[in-house]
Amino acid sequence: MKKPKRPFAIAAINSLGGLLMKAGMRDPLSADDLMQQAMRNTQLSDFGDIDFLPALEQLCVALETEAKLNFIGRKIARGSLLSLLERRLKIINYSTRTPAVKQQHIRKPLFIAGMPRTGTTILFELLSQDPHHRFPLSWEVENPIPPANEDSLHNDPRIALAEKQFEQVEQLVPGFNAMHEIGATLPQECVAILAAHFMSEQWVVSYNIPSYRRWLMQRDFRKAYEWHRLCLQVMQSGYGENKRWLLKTPPHIGYLETILEVYP
Secondary structure (H helix, E strand, O other), X not given: OOOOOXXXXXXXXXXXXXXXXXXXXXXXXXXXXXXXXXXXXXXXXXXXXXXXHXXXXXXXXXXXXXXXXXXXXXXXXXXHHHHHHHHHHHHHHHHHHOHHHHOOOOOOOEEEOOOOOOOHHHHXXXXXXXXXXXXXXXXXXXXXXXXXXXXXXXXXXXXXXXXXXXXXXXXXXXXXXXXXXXXXXXXXXXXXXXXXXXXXXXXXXXXXOHHHHHHHHOOOOHHHXXXXXXXXXXXXXXXXXXXXXXXXOHHHHXXXXXXXXXXX
16 A cells, blocks of 8 residues: 655655654653543543443553554544543533532433445535534534533634644545545544444544454444433533534434434
């Protein structure tokens, strides 16, 4: 397979970083190290139910042994895992301190599911035009605490930060935005919500980790979707229950029975 053409600066950093990694200078990809760092960064210690831990450990092993990460790829992978653990700590902390979160009722959410590349994204964006629908925005999934309210949903200062992150994706993978448009205020897929439980197709499409994929296919997703529900409750706690959730990701199609259990 022909290697992708990368900008000169990125190729140069990878070359130099590759030499450093060969010399043993590499950031660890281990669940324990990442969790300890996340706790130091946030000054929080409660991850909630640690049923996510086997998935995180499996993912770390696969990234370390199979993904063949270059220097920048390793930095990105570690940064993503660390950011998600920090997000999890903040969500658990907020939901524990805010009784209104657990009191939120997610009423008859609408799930879009189907095989990839069959039009699920355009259907998602079309149905999102209905003013009766509420859908996760990319920026609030990335930075959900404190939750947005109806007035701040489209003018929150965190939007600019998320836009910078998405611009970096286009720099690292030129042309990505032409294949799949991304933006801070666009509807976000549920793979990004499930990613903080570390049971998500997001990892499979981002990295070459077949052992994690096989492991994932054999798992019960009940706890992952309970995490999904908690995230919706957090976002809804700032906005109210007057709109119906619109949710989308192709892999939902494999877990319809579980979804119906979590969202009767």
